Structure formats: structure tokens, C-alpha cells
Amino acid sequence: MIGKKIVSQEEVPLFTVKEVLSERNKDGELTYEQQQAFDYSKKFAKVTPAKGTKLLEQLKKVEGLDEKLVVKLIDILPSDEETMQLVLYKSNSNLDAAKTKEVLEIISKYAK
DSSP: OTTOOOOOOOOOOHHHHHHHHHHHHHHSOOOHHHHHHHHHHHHHOOSOHHHHHHHHHHHHTSTTOOHHHHHHHHHHOOOSHHHHHHHHHHHTOOOOHHHHHHHHHHHHHHOO
8 A cells, every 4th residue: 555545435225336346357367455345245235236336326316415424324224213223323424213214214215
């Protein structure tokens, strides 16, 4: 890592990581870290890229959700209010019950 610097940084969901590393894997061999991230993303990415992109757009429209929380919700796909509250608690987000239900309804459409 000598001589390298971070040019940009953004939050990306696991389905995007899986896509990017899959393309790099076709071009050549992945480094150890990339292979570990690729294996993890194959195991835990719960939505397809098409569904994930639509879900990302839908969740970004919900007021009160920042980008980091949206990505975390896509990666976890909470199915009930308890799990949703745990994710929200960890992110220090204050969503009311109506917004929480709205987010759960959006997620349930794409989680199937």
C-alpha cells in the first residue's frame, strides 16, 4: 500500500461488491483480500443486482434514511420490526413507527 492513496470513498451494498469482484475475477486472479471479500459477498448477498438497484432507489426516497443506513438495510434485509429496530439502534437513527413500517414494506417487496 506504499504510494497509494484513497481517491474516493462510498458505501456500496454486497450485491455491488459481488458484481465488481466477479468481473475482476474474470480478468485475472484476485488478491487474497479480494478473494475473501468475494467469497463473503457470494455467501451473504441476499438480492440480485436488478432487485437491489430498485430497492436502493426506493429506500433513498424515504426521508430520514442516510446512505450508510440504506446500504446496511439492503445487506441485512430485516423482515420484522425487532430486527429493524436493532439496525436502527446501531445506526443512531430516529425513525418513527410509520417510517419503520414503510421501510419494512418496501424491503418485503424485494426480499422474496
